[in-house]
Amino acid sequence: MSLAVRDSSGRKGRELHTTTARPAATRLATYPNPVLALPTTPATRTTCASCLRTDFDTPVTPCSACRAAYYCSKACQRLSWNRVHRQECPALRAVPAGRELPTPVRALLQVVVRKDAWHEVSRLEGNEGGFRAEAGRWGDLRLQGEMVRRVLGRDPEWVGGGDVVGKYAAAMCKLLTNMFNVHDPDFNYDAVFLDTSLAMANHSCVPNASVHIYGRTAILVSDRAIAKDEEITISYTNPSYPLAQRRQDLAKYHFECTCPRCADDLSPYAAAALHPLPEMDSFSLARLPHDKVPSVPGGTSLQAEIYEKLAPLQGDPTRARLRQEYRICEPLIGFGQWASLAPFLEECLGYYLTRGPVEALLITALSACRAHPITHTPFSPYRLKGALAVVRALSSATADPAHYKSRIASIADTTGAAGAVDVDLLIDVDPIAMSRMVLYMINFYLPVTQEESWPLAVQARQALAEIKEYSSWGEGGAREGMERWEGGERDAEWMAVWRRMVGLVDGFAELGARLIVADFGA
Numbered sequence: 001m002s003l004a005v006r007d008s009s010g011r012k013g014r015e016l017h018t019t020t021a022r023p024a025a026t027r028l029a030t031y032p033n034p035v036l037a038l039p040t041t042p043a044t045r046t047t048c049a050s051c052l053r054t055d056f057d058t059p060v061t062p063c064s065a066c067r068a069a070y071y072c073s074k075a076c077q078r079l080s081w082n083r084v085h086r087q088e089c090p091a092l093r094a095v096p097a098g099r100e101l102p103t104p105v106r107a108l109l110q111v112v113v114r115k116d117a118w119h120e121v122s123r124l125e126g127n128e129g130g131f132r133a134e135a136g137r138w139g140d141l142r143l144q145g146e147m148v149r150r151v152l153g154r155d156p157e158w159v160g161g162g163d164v165v166g167k168y169a170a171a172m173c174k175l176l177t178n179m180f181n182v183h184d185p186d187f188n189y190d191a192v193f194l195d196t197s198l199a200m201a202n203h204s205c206v207p208n209a210s211v212h213i214y215g216r217t218a219i220l221v222s223d224r225a226i227a228k229d230e231e232i233t234i235s236y237t238n239p240s241y242p243l244a245q246r247r248q249d250l251a252k253y254h255f256e257c258t259c260p261r262c263a264d265d266l267s268p269y270a271a272a273a274l275h276p277l278p279e280m281d282s283f284s285l286a287r288l289p290h291d292k293v294p295s296v297p298g299g300t301s302l303q304a305e306i307y308e309k310l311a312p313l314q315g316d317p318t319r320a321r322l323r324q325e326y327r328i329c330e331p332l333i334g335f336g337q338w339a340s341l342a343p344f345l346e347e348c349l350g351y352y353l354t355r356g357p358v359e360a361l362l363i364t365a366l367s368a369c370r371a372h373p374i375t376h377t378p379f380s381p382y383r384l385k386g387a388l389a390v391v392r393a394l395s396s397a398t399a400d401p402a403h404y405k406s407r408i409a410s411i412a413d414t415t416g417a418a419g420a421v422d423v424d425l426l427i428d429v430d431p432i433a434m435s436r437m438v439l440y441m442i443n444f445y446l447p448v449t450q451e452e453s454w455p456l457a458v459q460a461r462q463a464l465a466e467i468k469e470y471s472s473w474g475e476g477g478a479r480e481g482m483e484r485w486e487g488g489e490r491d492a493e494w495m496a497v498w499r500r501m502v503g504l505v506d507g508f509a510e511l512g513a514r515l516i517v518a519d520f521g522a
């Protein structure tokens with residue numbers, strides 16, 4: 001592996017470095033043998049405790065002894081038995097019926113019962129002093145350690161004597177500092193994951209790498225070109241958040257970020273412009289202003305204020321509430337800075353999904369073209385999922401062509417979009433050809449961050465296979481270009497056809513932005 005752990009002798013502790021230069025969009029490492037990978041407690045009954053997959057046709061079935069671990073097959077149950085369940089099962093049987101151990105306690109139990117895992121985790125950073133300094137926290141961690149001790153009924157000899165509960169609390173600090181909490185509602189995936197080599201990656205709000213996890217595997221990918229010996233950094237928090245919110249998130253890791261984005265409090269737009277990927281972006285739904293960062297009076301402090309005001313309002317998206325939220329977001333909406341308004345845009349999406357398929361298409365396109373592209377790379381699953389959502393929304397919106405055409409015409413009319421968008425092109429869109437073009441792009445980028453069997457890859461491949469069955473689609477140029485593409489060519493002419501057709505998604509995005517302004521801004 002071309003990665004090495006180096007001691008910074010500074011406040012960051014150990015660091016992960018490359019030993020050779022790596023281009024953007026490269027797999028730096030794959031981690032298929034984590035020391036810990038388990039579903040969160042709420043996801044236990046829908047996730048296989050061994051392979052951690054969730055995409056099954058039949059329900060997972062519980063271990064008949066403890067009924068606290070579920071499996072998709074006998075083979076998975078056997079694997080899990082040998083890996084960890086043999087040691088964990090007797091303790092889980094001691095948990096009273098109807099009670100469940102909280103996720104971190106279950107994770108700690110899996111570490112404590114295995115000598116190798118205990119020693120591996122003990123080498124991690126735990127920031128114990130930081131946890132002890134938080135009011136009441138150390139007491140809570142000791143209580144969790146106590147819980148583990150009670151269900152185990154004995155102290156494993158490798159833990160040693162003395163203050164065993166204190167040792168368990170210290171181990172919990174290490175888990176909380178190093179575990180990934182992966183929540184992917186699209187695939188019903190909710191798990192914790194710990195690989196002690198991957199755990200050496202430090203945080204930056206302008207990271208050069210990202211981690212993608214599904215099942216029991218994590219993939220570390222370069223988000224931009226990385227020089228030989230450069231430190232590899234990932235983001236521990238959501239990159240679309242403003243500084244105050246990122247700081248609040250990072251507080252649980254007990255350090256203050258001093259990356260260039262935090263130092264100058266850069267907006268998501270300015271941060272994206274630091275390391276642009278224009279060539280990759282040109283083959284995506286985005287058209288990013290790589291050369292000029294849009295600036296807003298009040299800049300990032302405005303985003304922070306908006307987030308603070310939005311937080312108590314969020315919930316079921318009703319029209320009245322969205323009007324209130326719109327008023328708060330208005331200054332940034334006026335500058336088209338949708339990437340700085342992720343929570344509002346998400347609520348709008350929820351609202352318009354119930355309004356009708358054409359409205360849903362427009363807001364899905366807005367999110368896929370103008371929000372995710374700013375904070376994520378062209379090959380990031382966020383962007384690929386957004387693009388796949390556009391394909392699905394397009395199919396629903398055009399299922400009734402007459403309704404589609406009249407809705408687009410009427411929304412364009414009421415939002416005054418005629419000057420900014422070629423409405424006729426949108427009305428006459430060929431949904432099969434456009435979907436096929438978008439799906440080519442998704443399938444092109446998938447191998448960077450996805451294993452072949454992961455749900456996003458499976459769904460995108462399936463969608464492309466299904467659409468290929470339609471024989472009647474597309475104008476001559478698009479069809480020929482597509483055939484050349486399939487033959488391995490990607491010439492400028494074909495790219496121009498591709499760009500023109502996929503550029504229409506941006507037309508939907510523009511209509512979507514105008515629809516929000518018309519509905520809530522009036």
Ligand SMILES: C[S@@+](CC[C@H](N)C(=O)[O-])C[C@H]1O[C@@H](n2cnc3c(N)ncnc32)[C@H](O)[C@@H]1O
Nearest residue numbers: 012013014125177178199200201202203253255
């Ligand atoms: C997952 S560990 C990363 C590896 C760690 N440096 C080590 O030596 O084990 C997370 C911890 O590393 C430190 N850390 C990570 N990123 C940092 C940063 N940008 N600035 C300061 N400390 C950082 C913090 O102590 C954090 O809780």
